[in-house]
Amino acid sequence: MTYAFNCRSRVYRVMRSRLRASATPISPERALDKLRRIQHHQVTVNNTQPVTGLSTVNQEHSDILSALTVKKPTLNTQLTLL
Numbered sequence: 001m002t003y004a005f006n007c008r009s010r011v012y013r014v015m016r017s018r019l020r021a022s023a024t025p026i027s028p029e030r031a032l033d034k035l036r037r038i039q040h041h042q043v044t045v046n047n048t049q050p051v052t053g054l055s056t057v058n059q060e061h062s063d064i065l066s067a068l069t070v071k072k073p074t075l076n077t078q079l080t081l082l
Contacts, residue, residue: 026064031067
């Protein structure tokens with residue numbers, strides 16, 4: 001087994017247990033599919049100051065994040081590549 005597979009399996013199990021504990025009828029796959037739509041954007045035009053934005057976090061996203069005990073993303077959050 002590879003390291004990536006082990007990590008993915010563990011994340012899946014944690015997500016599944018948190019969703020079950022919160023009595024949410026959504027699967028980990030569906031939760032990730034829904035949360036994938038939340039995106040951080042940064043645009044620079046003609047070497048000006050970059051403009052940043054965050055996709056709207058709707059009620060469904062908030063419910064899923066709450067069930068997973070994860071904070072809602074904000075623009076002030078430091079983003080990393082890995």
